[in-house]
Amino acid sequence: MVAHDCPSDSLTRPSVENYSMGGRSRSSVKASVNANRKKSKKKGLNANRGGSLPSDPQEKFPQHTKPALEDNGLYLAESRSIAMYLISKYAKDDSLYPKDVNKRVLVDQRLFFDQDLYNRIFNVFRPKFYGEQVDTGSIDKVNEGLETLNRMLDGKQWLAGDKITLADYAVANSLSALEFVPESGIDPTKQPNIKEWLPRVESSHPKYGESLKELREGFKKMEQK
Template identity: 45%
Template sequence: MGKPILYGMEISTVVRSVLMVAKAIDLDIEYREIDLFAGDHLKEEYLKMNPQHTIPTLDDNGEYLWESHAIAPYLVEKYAKDDSLFPKNDIRKRARINQRLHFDNGVLYGLCIRGIVMPVYTQNKSTISPETIDDVNKAYVHMEKFLEKDLYLVGDSLTIADLACGASISALFEFVPADPAKYPKLLAWFERIKALPYYKEANEKGNIAYIKMVRDLMAKGKQ
């Protein structure tokens, strides 16, 4: 059996969350960069794998899967040496992890990140709207609450929910800094995510490039 192949762009938060999962379970994957700006995702070969033409897409020996929040549980269930990142038999904990994954997809990524970057990409906007800043702060309030009693988003050990939300938060904190007086638990949790041994390679590098790209576009929008 060959290595699973992951197609993505390192600037993408949802791609980086899967890269962190692969590192966390010590899975040897082949990573192939797709250039959305050059339209690689709209080419026939890519559409055959993923008709929805999104990144990330996983090619696991001819079995294709897209949607980072589906890829992460799949990789853990199929390849991890233990199930700590997504427990097999603890139904309650799995449900809570799924809830946080949906929160990441719907709120952090879908509402907040897209709310910041889509107006920059499609309307040459140079600022973040007050409505989006409000959405992001509301998301921080929710996360502060999720972390009220726990060190991680579900309990006191790392799960795939932390890696998904961690990638999103790494970008959101750059655009909408979190007030330490209001969000001490959220900030402390993110320090724990940043301390993961694979964080720099799998997330920080791509995040720096992402923030620079969006800021450069915002600066152009001002001209």
């Protein structure tokens, strides 16, 4: 979770350290958690922005990825697990990540789906920054994932239940990466249910819109390098 731009009505107390490779994932945590906050005091550092790494980053965070969270001796990597933890422990209610097992398991399943979908999107997105060609097989796999997502939304307002959850924010955030590879021809809004769902998610909370803007600006900077 990115520690800058945190309003006074945010989550409580965890110390968040951001370093190593990242971009989309840290914005995913920020975007989803921003929508359901209590008070917090967070400190953040980002090596890509001139911060210094912890003295023992490999011991604390063997994956060496960001976002990475430290909270009273607990060390977590992976944006989805961080968001699940922060919401479960510090959010004002459980609407984004329900405590009810029957409701939560559906959110979990959608988050596992998001991991697979994002990996497919990454295989299309990554070559652009290395001057490589994207193979058509990777494009086909993303389109297959979008077709699945469209079926998940059939007759529904949200991905997991009758209210917006962490799953909606995570998947919508993954899809935002496709905006920067228009040459791939992949357009999520060609799927009717996704076309209706995306603006619904983006307008669900003002902080989410701010986080998406920050993410898009970050991708633009990456393109310019």
